[in-house]
Amino acid sequence: MKFLNFAFLFLLLQTFSILNKVIAQFDFECGVPDVKSQTKIVNGKVALDNAWPWMAAIYMDFSFICGGSIIAPDLIITAAHCVDDEAFFGYEFVYGTNKISSYNFLGETASKIYIHPDYFSSVIYNDIALIKLTKKIKFSKKVKPICLPTSEKLDEIEKKKVVATGWGKTDGGSFTYTSDRLLQTSLIIKNNKSREGCEHRRYNNYCTKGASFDSGLCQGDSGGPLQYFKNGKWYLYGIASFVKANAEDSCMISMPSFFTTVPFYLNWIKRVATGKSPQSSVKKNCGVTTQKKVVGGTVTQNNTWPWIVQIRFKNRILDFLLSGTLISNQHVLTLNNELFEWSNLQKIFVALGSNELYYYPDSDKLYSVISVKIISPDLVVLKLHRPVTNPNVSPICLPNSKQSSLILNKEIVTAGWGSIGRTIDSSSPSLIETKLTVNNDASECKKYSSLSYCTFGNESNICFGDTGNPVMYLVGKRWTIFGVYYHFTTDKTGKKCDITKMSVAYNVVKYVDSIKSALK
Template identity: 35%
Template sequence: MKLIILLLTFYDVLASDCGKPLIKPSIGRIINGESAVPNSWPWVVSLRKSTSSLGNLYRNHICGGSVVSPDYVITAAHCVDGLDRALFSVVIGSNYLEENNQLFYNISQIIIHPNYNDNQKISDIALLRLSQRIDFGQKISSICLPDSSDVSAIFNQNVVVVGWGSTNGENNREKISNNLLQATLRIQNEVKPSICRDYESFVYCALDPTPKKSNICFGDSGGPLMFNFEDKWFLYGTSSFVTVHPNNFSCANSDASYFVMIPNYIDWIRDSIGNKQTVATTTAKILAAKTTPRKSPKCGSPAFTPSKKSYRILYGEKAVPFSWPWMVSLRSKKDPKHLCSGVLVDRQHLVTAAHCFLDSPAGSIVAALGINNLRQALTQRNKFGISKIFIHPNFDNRSGINDIAVFKLSKPVVYTKRIGPICLPNTNDYSIIYNQSAIIAGWGNTNGIFDGSLSNTLKQATMKVFNTISENNCNSHFSSYYCTLDISFPKSNICFGDAGGPLMYQLSDKRWYLFGVAAIATVDKNDKTCQNHNPSYFVKIPYFIEWIKKKLNE
């Protein structure tokens, strides 16, 4: 199947008032669907694009949207990108595309998310500022917005989508529905990530698990993905793209559809609107009930159980999403591309390899936490600056000795199911993992070629740790490094971009401990490719525990 953006080619409201329609909705379908109860979704808008022919003005439906304040509507960026705002208007308070006395609102400003990327399906979200304020009533009101930290609140939950899109899957304007239609889908990011085609970390992936196979289609872009909590409806997603049949370009309603994760953009939405008080958001109850943030989690105890299969990094397989919640992607502020990994060890510190950012000032580095996919949108909740860099005083960049650093984050993290610390071993524990199998993880190069493509999805591998220099070509690095090798076939290993990542081992207390940090991979001298059949080397963390703990307290 090919994935395609749904383009239809063919505040003065109190938080307690949002998300509560005066007319009770019922649940139906979109493709081959049933009509929604008139005005039961009073925040849903039809985005119209104006065209003229023979002196006549036509306002054609192209996308959906959602009212979030008296002045603003949220929709998909691809619906309005690159076009003049004067071409657009929205119809609010109507269940039908063709109806007398419709309320048209012109657009005074289009705000597209700065990270929007059509090709990569990233940040497909836009705000439309209306030219006049909305008067809320029985037919028009706003939907509530979730808290920015509760992305996973709807994992494996039923949600409702609505729209006027194509009812038979065809990419044909004449096939869109005159009546507003709705469907119940189920979020698959956690329960069935394999069907999400590597998009599960930065968009919601949803489908109808029943034989009816309801789904969104052409013309539904920008429409809401809604979740009901305590009799209020919350906007968790906007329709972005869907799977189509490659032969006839029709919507594959039995496959997953994809929605922008609104919780990742709450801070941007509030900053763009300018008045946080006019945008209704959730109370702390939904956060506590659904995401269960952990104030004092046990270190090394992930909320999502990791797989212990022999997954590979080079030419590798995926890790269970968010099963290694201490993983950190380190990047330059100037270039958001992943450079090295780090490992979270407490609320404000991570451990990484010293050589990664040897000549970089702290202010030039960004740490991304709580992500599984490198394309996942960064917000104030998972994007952190670095305030201090502690390079080991005896680090030698030429020999690679003492290749370890501690980074202090610019602010403490909030522990959640996706973000938590790994445990640190004791100084005398260094020999525990000799002749044992340990786990490595990273986003590094997947084909072994220098400057080759990174893995967007976090990968993992199982490696054996050796305890003599003579074993498996372990060389003189061995004295200060763990020498590791995958003894299975085909061979897994670290590669470019995996530096700073963890060598992890689970002790008898069932917690995961950081025993090593990725430092050296074996590289062919001629073609500079990673040699996954040769050993790789990890800094022995137990040797540096006292130094690390000292830096954690500075």
């Protein structure tokens, strides 16, 4: 029989103690209304008075804008897009009533608004905010907090029936008003590979469909809660974020509604509630991976190469441009691609921690770029807007300046999202790894500079979409980056790559001193 380590048990109990404070179990239990709600917002049912005592209405300049949920005597949680003007002091917060027309504009005010530090309004990422009230709420039968989940598991409510509440529009029309009475509706979580409009769901969103054909969310429901009933209590699992609208800006209730996943942000909520700043959980050791054996040309397992990143350019969607490699907890090495508009940094993003090439990368894995350091005409180092805090992501090691010949005639590994059909329009949806051999003595390599490595494979090589991939070699027990790919061979038409021929990478060792200087 195995026993828990007592130090671990103490840490676990301490974590739950802090979390309980966040969940606001003070004089009143969380998640237990005095009035039993009908578990049965477009075409939603009018909620009974006091059935959802944690509901809060948010006003701006005396106009209702969003919903929110009380989670502590001095904390309301809502969507970031509802209160993204942190300097605005005209927000008011009303609670303890289902009928917002009875509001007499004597609501509570905020002493501080906490927008998630990685909130991106343009692509609706990390759409979550906490409001610190000026005065603490006195809980009563009319006003109580909702419980926060006790686990960070996102799939706990998959395919389960949940309830949303809000004062949003009631018929989906673009010219209709929000509801005067609090409404509720039943929804079903449809995350798991749904083809009902949820297929492009992001990792930090719940995708929901109405339990009946005429129910869903609409304008004005933003910020409101997605609630799940278990063990006799209501828990807050989601925050209403966005719905799809047609050209006339009318809600399409047949389409899904999307909610920010609260379990994913429990640590951030805890830090804000306790006044503690985040600590980086990035592994200090570089070049360490879980990979035991590399098999050429195969899809990799998650986190096998935790330093390989996707560089995206914001157009209508976040277009994948090329790969890059994390070389510190805040810096990425990649090609000095002429297609980049380096002066337009707000359009450049780095997605990391995922093997999948999604249309919309998970928001927790998306970082903006704040500066670019040009190492040579061919290589650049990107600085991310903050250090990486994903425990599944770590940097690769840099070589020393005397290791240039170490990989000559050796087998190396590369990985990327390049073409699987050998054509320009057939990118792999998953990260693929392959083994290649360095051969700078090959006749076709002679025309390339001594600042390059030439590599060959056995019926495998890089292709369209693989530029920026790293040349990786295991030095001791640590993976080290020796090159960055910039060239592959095509057929005479230039439309199909020839994986039996040579590929070429810039030699990173030649620039390693400049690269290290860029990290300072």
